[in-house]
Amino acid sequence: MSTQGSGTLPSADNGTAIEARDVRKVYHLDGLEVPALRGVTLRVDEGEYVAITGPSGSGKSTLMHLLGCLDRPSSGTLLIGGRDITRLGDADLARLRNSEIGFVFQAFQLLARTPAVDNVALPLVYRGVGRAERRRRATAALEAVNLGHRMRHRPTQLSGGEQQRVAIARALVTQPRILLADEPTGNLDTTNGEEVMAILEHLNRESGVAVVLVTHEAEIAARARRLIRVRDGLVVEDTAVDRTATAGRTAVDKTAVDPTADSAGGGAALRAEVAGP
Numbered sequence: 216m217s218t219q220g221s222g223t224l225p226s227a228d229n230g231t232a233i234e235a236r237d238v239r240k241v242y243h244l245d246g247l248e249v250p251a252l253r254g255v256t257l258r259v260d261e262g263e264y265v266a267i268t269g270p271s272g273s274g275k276s277t278l279m280h281l282l283g284c285l286d287r288p289s290s291g292t293l294l295i296g297g298r299d300i301t302r303l304g305d306a307d308l309a310r311l312r313n314s315e316i317g318f319v320f321q322a323f324q325l326l327a328r329t330p331a332v333d334n335v336a337l338p339l340v341y342r343g344v345g346r347a348e349r350r351r352r353a354t355a356a357l358e359a360v361n362l363g364h365r366m367r368h369r370p371t372q373l374s375g376g377e378q379q380r381v382a383i384a385r386a387l388v389t390q391p392r393i394l395l396a397d398e399p400t401g402n403l404d405t406t407n408g409e410e411v412m413a414i415l416e417h418l419n420r421e422s423g424v425a426v427v428l429v430t431h432e433a434e435i436a437a438r439a440r441r442l443i444r445v446r447d448g449l450v451v452e453d454t455a456v457d458r459t460a461t462a463g464r465t466a467v468d469k470t471a472v473d474p475t476a477d478s479a480g481g482g483a484a485l486r487a488e489v490a491g492p
């Protein structure tokens with residue numbers, strides 16, 4: 216997917232959606248240092264479909280926050296579209312986040328009394344897009360998640376699955392390079408969860424947006440084309456799944472990551488090629 220840069224920021228498109236190089240994050244809590252990420256190196260290319268799993272407290276949310284530029288690493292380098300964002304000022308970082316990254320959260324985070332179409336258009340307000348164009352793009356985004364018939368409905372008038380689909384439309388209305396979803400089915404029953412996953416997967420295939428989702432549900436993680444397992448602040452496994460394998464079997468190229476190895480460039484080297492569907 217080709218994405219325009221944000222005007223003042225030079226674009227450095229190279230097929231990489233997002234890259235972390237030896238990223239560390241230490242929280243400071245009551246005078247204590249909590250090492251949440253202890254040197255993560257990974258690369259996600261445009262169009263990939265990646266699930267991140269790991270036990271509670273392993274650093275998944277911290278990693279998502281850093282990949283989404285919602286927080287800054289204590290050390291290491293983060294690149295979006297090949298561009299080093301580590302030294303960007305707050306305003307440039309916010310602009311980059313708005314244009315390159317879409318977020319989907321477990322709790323939807325929609326404005327409860329605002330119609331679906333206006334919820335979806337909100338990121339375009341921050342981008343200074345005119346009203347008519349906002350409406351046009353928000354309508355198209357809602358149609359893309361099969362909610363063209365729910366434009367004026369408020370979130371309270373929609374099912375959980377429909378609300379999450381509105382959130383997906385909002386995440387994609389800016390045509391981001393990457394969509395980050397934190398437990399997107401965590402608040403949904405099986406049927407609604409399936410509906411949301413099907414939409415995410417359809418959009419990944421059709422628009423080429425890279426999808427990275429955090430989940431603790433094995434069935435959800437198993438649907439991705441690449442699995443990243445995090446433990447104690449480290450990537451301990453990076454597995455590419457080739458769904459073109461025949462005879463009902465799925466070939467798995469499983470790479471156990473040696474966290475003690477020199478991490479420079481390690482993620483890129485470890486990243487196995489993922490075949491399309």
Ligand code: ADP
Nearest residue numbers: 242244249251270271272273274275276277278
């Ligand atoms: P996960 O998403 O896998 O449950 P987190 O990224 O939330 O893991 O947390 C990783 C580690 O960092 C945990 O030990 C957690 O307690 C700690 N942590 C997370 N956020 C903060 C914070 N804001 N302040 C202090 N410690 C934090």
